[in-house]
Amino acid sequence: MSLSDDSMEPLSPTLPWDRFQNWVHCICVVTFDLELGQAMETIYPGHVKLTEKEKMNICYLSFPDSNSGCMGDTQFFFRIRQCSGKKSSSASYKEYNRSCPAALQTDQGILYGFVYFRQIRDKSIRRGYYQKSVVVVTRLPMIALFSHMAGIIAPGFFEHGETSLEAACHDIDQWPPPIPGNTVNLPIMGTVVQVRINSRSDKVIGMPQIKHTTPLMPANNVLPTINEVDIFSAFQPVLPHIQMLWELVLIGEPLVVMAALPSVCSNTVQALVSMIWPLKFCTDYRPYFTIHDSEFKEYTTKTQSPPAVILGVTNPFFAKTLQHWPHVVRIGEMMDATPKAFNKLKKAGGLKTLDSKPGVYTRFRPYLSRDKTFLKRLAKGIQTKRPVEVQNAMMKRYLLELTQSFMIPLERYMASLMPLQRNISPHKGPPQLRAFDSEEFLKTIEHSGPQLTSGLKGDWVGLYRRFFRSLNFEGWLRYRQQEVNQKLQAIHVEALCQADLMAWIQDKQEVEIVDLILRLREKVVSAHNQKIPISSDLVDKLNTHIDSITATLPSDLQTVLKSS
């Protein structure tokens, strides 16, 4: 028997819970107490601290909020703010955030909860029902992955109790770190879940390039995606309006999704947010929101205009509380096998109780004309009972192309703001990106606008203007500027390394030479802090430059420089 060399003993064993924290913040068990109502029963691992407010939010958000009586097992998810002052731990996600797609980055101070709720009749309990939730709390917006995991961990807990939770957490503590681009094997309770982590360099359209960086393993469970939800099913009750919904999400309008079940509203909110992929949805959203939420007052106040957030609710009380909201998406129960595909648009302010029909209640007039051809294709698919997966893929592709058509002119304009390569000089400061000028941009779309890639007619300029006022635009711009500026810095460092600095200093004053040394040193520090993405080769070159230039200075000055 020969042993292959793929199994080196780990040199430095990691501390317990180090790896766990790469993936999961904690796992909670929430129970229904006759006296107290929802109550936190267990937080695992025990050393994880949650504030009272966080505990309260998790407790309320882990139970159905409506009287629709979710019997049996129900799965849904929520998103909450973490209390301030505890945000530093997200630093461990630096690596991940640097190379994952923007829309999959963790957000400072935001936690996601993946709930598995069980309600069954149990005569031995005074209330007559067993009601408990297991909640996986994490910073990572990997919706599909953690929903799947909650579906494995929770039933184990309901059957075997706390030891099973202990075992599950221990399994998670053995997971490899989430490195974008890698296919990872995640052992959990006797099975191995295999999934690929999206990378920023994935092609947006077309199949992702699968690279197996880890040896293929016998995986019982291959997940096709870490984050995608079934958007076709989510939007089925409001299909004719998806294009309008896309506009509303893109420009960051306040939206509320009203549904009978938390599973439906959380899925629909996630589907909305993912409509503008690969663009990141930059304002707050709550796949499931209850009247007990600590942001309830802030988000429902009538003294200000509604906040630019997306909320998913099930409690009929919200129909009244959020009466003043401009756009309401009403999703019926999706048990209905033959939904009315072409329901009418409802005028806002009309019927708004939870008993009212599915539809989008708004006065918003879309900027773009409706794509009837696409809607017909979808409708035909429903008629001919085309598989949901195919409809889903069609819809994703359609939305992606729409978003790309909208974004490509912006990306192109952004590229035009880059300074020319020949203007990059080692003897000047790093070049700057020109400022984004929205009017200048709008002039470019006449000849190279979305009409090049999209057949849709309408007021594209109006849509851009609205987009410029949104946080989605702000987020995109900041992200791009940061990316481009880093790149410029790197190009500048490269120019510095290649320049013949020894020749340059020949006729320079001492003060100029010292200044140059200090600037070079600054670059080395930035490279160490990973503020500039450059190779260690270049850093070595910089250090060589520094040493040889320093050597040309008088020895007293050298001493001063070395001690500074």
Added chain:
Amino acid sequence: MSVHEVKLCLLGDSGVGKSSIVHRFVYDSFRPAMTSTIGAAFLTKTVIVDGTTYKYQIWDTAGQEKYRALAPMYYRGAAAAIIVYDITQESSFRATKSWITELQKHASPNIVLAIAGNKLDLDDLRDVQYSTALSYADKQGTVFVETSAKSAANIPALFMEISEATHQN
């Protein structure tokens, strides 16, 4: 060249050396002081026997009584199981018998069962006779070897036999 994927689980009393056997198999080393396993440890190992590649997915379960009920999660769907006892502890051999009975009832019907009598390096303190264990294993139709994770004795042989037996399935 064919590739064989094998889900394997280790069962047996606390302290008989399950993790040490896995450690010896995967890393070919021995740690005198192993911490007790929580739930189960997961390791992988690829070996080549007679030109066939075996990719092992190993679930090394915790021996403590409180984790007893979780065992079905780990042996469910397993292609092979090693039940480990300590040759210096009669009680751990008795536990082996109840594991074999449980697996024969609840694990997949063509699971390869192996019994490993560990701590062969402590032969002076032997409490379970080789012949007793062998005749039991023969009756049950399981693989049987006495091993020492410490000295590495028979560890490769154990996995070689399991590899071949799973291959025949």
